[in-house]
Amino acid sequence: MxxxxxxxxxxxxxxxxxxxxxxxxxxxxxxxxxxxxxxxxxxxxxxxxxxxxxxxxxxxxxxxxxxxxxxxxxxxxxxxxxxxxxxxxxxxxxxxxxxxxxxxxxxxxxxxxxxxxxxxxxxxxxxxxxxxxxxxxxxxxxxxxxxxxxxxxxxxxxxxxxxxxxxxxxxxxxxxxxxFKKKEFYKPILIMFHIFTMSQWSGVNILTSYTVVLFEEVIGSRSGINIPLMIVLIGALRIMENIIGMVFIKLLRRRVMLFITIAINVTALLAIAGYSYARVCNWLPYDMPVVGTILIHIHMFSVATGALPLGYVLAGELFPMEYKGLCGSISMLFFSMNLFVNMKTVLVLVNSWGLYGMYCFYAGVMVYCLIVVGMLLPETKDRTLQDIEEDFRCRKQ
Incomplete structure (x- = not known):
């Protein structure tokens, strides 16, 4: 390009x-x-x-x-x-x-x-x-x-x-x-590496590609809930939640939206992990599939409005004009690597750590990436691409 x-x-x-x-x-x-x-x-x-x-x-x-x-x-x-x-x-x-x-x-x-x-x-x-x-x-x-x-x-x-x-x-x-020595080159790449890491380790792949596994672990295959129907509903709700995200991106600053949606994402991951662990240990007074369903939908909301779309938004705003092709290619390499590793390790982690262990690990990755991005990411809402580039060039950190 x-x-x-x-x-x-x-x-x-x-x-x-x-x-x-x-x-x-x-x-x-x-x-x-x-x-x-x-x-x-x-x-x-x-x-x-x-x-x-x-x-x-x-x-x-x-x-x-x-x-x-x-x-x-x-x-x-x-x-x-x-x-x-x-x-x-x-x-x-x-x-x-x-x-x-x-x-x-x-x-x-x-x-x-x-x-x-x-x-x-x-x-x-x-x-x-x-x-x-x-x-x-x-x-x-x-x-x-x-x-x-x-x-x-x-x-x-x-x-x-x-x-x-x-x-x-x-x-x-x-x-x-x-x-490679220029701030306007390496800082956007460093930010996008962590943004794309968040997008892939937010739990999006288990929500879209391993949905049956997720529902069986959180709700149970004998819960009486129509799992195929729930999978279709999750796909439909994802579209609606993406549209809600469009409203958020118009009203909120990028950093505010990032911190709010990732905080919800981490909370949802830990809540699902805790609920799943309680089911495995038989600590629940009775089976509550509705609770698990609600937690999964909150998780999808956080992914569809924050972790996933914000990666696309920032990829279109941060790269300097002279190096867009190179920055885009390197960042997409990070995206693909995270996608590959995450997809190939889902079943391995579920089988060895359980869903609760895997989701706690995901939450840790999200918190680490959020801290790094919070330190490096400038506000980009309503600013020209040239102004954003000059901001990277002149920033001291």
Whole structure:
């Protein structure tokens, strides 16, 4: 996205997804299914890094948080839709439906404008002004001119023309060394590492991928509650809670929302851990499946309004203009690593520590990450991306 543009990168990610779904439709072996999932993983990694950056560059400071929250809403809608389709239709028919969605998205992206930030970075200033006004009108010209002026000054400090291959290599290595020393580069990455750690260790994966395990551990398989129905309800409520999060992001400052929702998340994790432990030890006077159900829904509320969507919001606000592609890629690497480790350890931890031990461990991870983020994260609500970048550059800590 730094070399060819946000739109081209977006189309490439969608092409990967489409090819993956086509492989699934025509698959007749496990090998082809694994190839399909590999291609879809590439596409997901690309769009996960690109999506927040693109929305952050498209939108005005006042509406940026609201639009970035739509990523979480659409992810929830996709999860809910595919789980519902998968319950009633053959999986190859579901794959065909997904191909249709991807093709529609490709048409939307092809008709969309290029990011003004990318155009400014490539010194295409007339196009930058045109696209900026197309997206935001004439009310934010000050931000536009400040962005262009900053980029012009940065270009003057760079050596664009080097003659030999050795000089190019030396320039690139030296450029990376200098980049990694800059506060506006490493501080956002450090913050996003902990934000993405919180998003994955908040319990979201057990809520979405191991829901049956969660309900059996907290409520019990003989509780009389319709667990498949509860799974569908959780998916529907997740969408509603994401929409509530959109209201919160519009009204509350980012740091306030972060501390409130993560505090609820940690409390829910510890409450579920305590309730689960009490069930295992037979300390409850009688079986109370309603209590467990309420605790699970409070947990989902905290995840859907805070830990998960705030990762997308901050990923679209913190990265400096010059290094968006590099910062986004490194941060998404952390996201993917946390997702992989968390998903692969759920059953291992449940079997060895019990749900209560695993949730206490999750709560400890969340508290640690919240402390680090609280020390480093500046307030970003209603501020321009350029102002946020300069804040990182000038901060003393």
């Amino acid at each position: 730094g070399t060819f543009g946000r739109r081209t990168a977006n189309l490439c990610s969608l092409a990967m997804a489409a090819i993956g779904w086509i492989c699934i439709v025509f698959s007749n072996s496990v090998t082809l299914l694994l190839l399909a999932r590999f291609l879809q993983g590439l596409g997901m990694g690309m769009i996960a890094a690109l999506g927040p950056v693109l929305i952050g560059e498209y939108t005005s400071p006042k509406n940026r948080g609201l639009f970035l929250m739509t990523i979480s809403v659409t992810v929830s809608m996709g999860v809910f839709a595919i789980q519902t389709l998968g319950a009633y239709l053959p999986w190859k028919i579901c794959a065909l439906a997904c191909i249709g969605i991807v093709l529609f998205n490709m048409a939307v992206v092809a008709l969309s404008p290029e990011s003004p930030t990318f155009l400014a970075d490539k010194e295409r200033y007339d196009e930058c002004r045109k696209m900026f006004k197309y997206l935001r009108g004439d009310s934010e010209n000050e931000e536009l001119e400040k962005m262009i002026t900053t980029r012009m000054m940065a270009k003057k400090q760079q050596i664009d023309k080097v003659e030999t291959f050795a000089e190019k290599v030396y320039f690139k290595v030296n450029y990376l060394k200098q980049t």
